[in-house]
Amino acid sequence: MKKGFLFYLDSYPLIKGFISFAFNKTFHIIKLFNSECKNSSTTVLISLSRIGDTIFTLPSIKALKKNSPKLTIICFNHSKIIYELFIDDVNYIVVDAKEIKFGGRIINKKYRFLLKQLNPEKIFDLTGSILSASLIFNSKAKIIIGFNECYFKEIYSTYIVKREKPHLIDMYLEVIRLQYNISDVEINREFPASFNRGDKILIHPFAGWAAKEWNINKYIELSELLLSDYNVSWIFAQSNSNEKLTELLKLKKINYIITGSLIDLVEELKSCSCIVSNDSGPLYLASALGKPTFTIYGPTNPAYSKPYGQNHRAICKQISCSPKTDEQYCHKDAGRLCKYYECMDLLSVNEVYSEVKRFLEKLNILKSS
Known part of the structure; x- marks a missing residue:
């Protein structure tokens, strides 16, 4: 709003x-x-x-x-x-x-x-x-x-x-x-786990606004690294789709799923082993459906929204303007007023890949044959 x-x-x-x-x-x-x-x-x-x-x-x-x-x-x-x-x-x-x-x-x-x-x-x-x-x-x-x-x-x-x-x-x-x-x-703040370790890993690279989104090219690099061991697909709504993006994913041989509705999204999430995403609605929906999540945070504080439980991990780059312990957002209105998105840009592919790989190994997600 x-x-x-x-x-x-x-x-x-x-x-x-x-x-x-x-x-x-x-x-x-x-x-x-x-x-x-x-x-x-x-x-x-x-x-x-x-x-x-x-x-x-x-x-x-x-x-x-x-x-x-x-x-x-x-x-x-x-x-x-x-x-x-x-x-x-x-x-x-x-x-x-x-x-x-x-x-x-x-x-x-x-x-x-x-x-x-x-x-x-x-x-x-x-x-x-x-x-x-x-x-x-x-x-x-x-x-x-x-x-x-x-x-x-x-x-x-x-x-x-x-x-x-x-x-x-x-x-x-x-x-x-x-x-x-x-x-x-x-009160049960933790949603019951429900996932098959042999199902695909979904990557959702979008969020409610640009400041919360890790760079698309970095997501592609991350996907290429994960694809050497795992079954990985991108997922995004029709509203996020464009010819340039889909052609790039085809060039990089990265599978993708375009959802036309929320019901489509729910069905795809039900059949995944886990999801990697920014601070976004589809990730929290996946957590409610019992799927493990890995969240990349930037101008928002993970303490306010990271799903409860052992099957959820997060990473963020702490810089001078990051939200403090008792702040939900950074002082730039959760990045909406920020010109540079440093907290996201400074987060390297290797940093994220190392944490995601460790997370997948702990979950015993099956590697692709």
């Missing part, structure tokens, strides 16, 4: 304070004018997220489902596809991303109408943005729990500041725990 003017107000605390006061006063008045009514027993969870964050919400939704059997999730279609793989007996309201206004920031009013029809007793907001705020600001639900920017505090009956400590799974769990007493014993 693109960042709006509210993001840049952090540099102007006086203006930020005034706008926050004005917004929250408005939301408070809206709440006063919302007459009390008898709510249904429905619980609504809002998860308007990308693929990676959808995966990180899974432990929270499973915990919520145990306490709220009548659950409706408001999400994008890709999240619905993922949730249906892991969670049964849930209703959905699917938001069409094309219908979101003002650069993906304001929800279409029809979704507020659908929420009003549900008349839920409880709403859990795991999105925490102006997008989710625009959906729930006039809801009559008795309980609205979530994190968000300070401008939207008065929308919630229970509001918390967004957690800044790792892991992202725990950031979402904090919201559910504000209503239900859920112990760590009940």
Whole structure:
């Protein structure tokens, strides 16, 4: 999602304070004018997220489902596809991303109408943005729990500041725990392993934005080194495909798979032994499907998103501007404002290959004959 003017107000605390006061006063008045009514027993969870964050919400939704059997999730279609793989007996309201206004920031009013029809007793907001705020600001639900920017505090009956400590799974769990007493014993942050050591290794060289992507030519060199011992294929979406890339892969005799949909991606991930990728949604989806992962990190902190468990490894090059221990992103907005991508460029093929090879040997991934 693109960042709006509210993001840049952090540099102007006086203006930020005034706008926050004005917004929250408005939301408070809206709440006063919302007459009390008898709510249904429905619980609504809002998860308007990308693929990676959808995966990180899974432990929270499973915990919520145990306490709220009548659950409706408001999400994008890709999240619905993922949730249906892991969670049964849930209703959905699917938001069409094309219908979101003002650069993906304001929800279409029809979704507020659908929420009003549900008349839920409880709403859990795991999105925490102006997008989710625009959906729930006039809801009559008795309980609205979530994190968000300070401008939207008065929308919630229970509001918390967004957690800044790792892991992202725990950031979402904090919201559910504000209503239900859920112990760590009940939470399984590690997805069960499910992989065949003889299946192919997948390489996914793309990510949500350029700063998180290791150089394509380095991925090709890595693939050539791995191909001397293993069955390796690249995988990427149709949107990432171009003639120059596919011709280069053919020239280097590297197999590749182009997926036309998320369902295609899921099926391909199910049949791999492990995946090597950047900090990206397909990698986290693979981890949820039980596949070992090797992640190449750059401007993002592995502590916040690296999958739990012994079957997952990561590598990153620490430089002066890398995110600190308690920072999710580097100070260049996770590299979006960076011109050089040094953290990625300084990571050599030999460094990555050595770590990947050691990882594959530990997993006992079978070598190609």
